[in-house]
Amino acid sequence: MLLVNAWEIHRDPKVWDDATSFKPERFEGVKVEPSKLMPFGIGRRSCPGAGLAQRVVGVALGSLIQCFEWERVGPEEVDLTEGVGLTMPKAVPLEARCKARDFVPNVLPNEA
Numbered sequence: 001m002l003l004v005n006a007w008e009i010h011r012d013p014k015v016w017d018d019a020t021s022f023k024p025e026r027f028e029g030v031k032v033e034p035s036k037l038m039p040f041g042i043g044r045r046s047c048p049g050a051g052l053a054q055r056v057v058g059v060a061l062g063s064l065i066q067c068f069e070w071e072r073v074g075p076e077e078v079d080l081t082e083g084v085g086l087t088m089p090k091a092v093p094l095e096a097r098c099k100a101r102d103f104v105p106n107v108l109p110n111e112a
């Protein structure tokens with residue numbers, strides 16, 4: 001069995017500028033070689049849900065931002081340190097406060 005260390009490739013400074021910074025704009029309008037970016041695996045056993053996931057993640061994230069105001073629970077910056085595990089947990093779980101924006105009750109059914 002061949003195991004590819006995608007984690008390492010995704011952080012390789014030879015492959016990416018400023019490799020460990022969160023810069024989603026680095027992907028705007030560019031076609032990235034599949035051998036550099038493989039969040040869904042690669043080849044015949046790659047993730048068959050990739051198309052669905054990419055659409056749903058965008059809609060879900062957009063809905064959370066559009067429908068809620070978000071804030072930290074305290075004055076400290078959110079700690080983005082990675083924890084240990086296969087699913088890339090955060091070292092410190094995220095705690096945040098959210099409040100539905102004013103328009104939300106008008107578009108969601110009122111459950112009595």
Ligand code: HEM
Nearest residue numbers: 038039040041042044045046047048049050052053054057
């Ligand atoms: C952000 C969401 C997702 C990520 C990051 C992800 C990532 C992956 C990765 C890395 C693999 C292993 C590929 C390999 O072995 O090379 C995989 C396999 C798989 N994924 Fe996903 N996946 C996601 C969502 C989904 C969804 C929504 C579905 C189904 C609706 C799905 C179904 C599968 C299946 C069935 C496999 C096994 C494919 C096989 O072994 O032939 N995944 N996924």
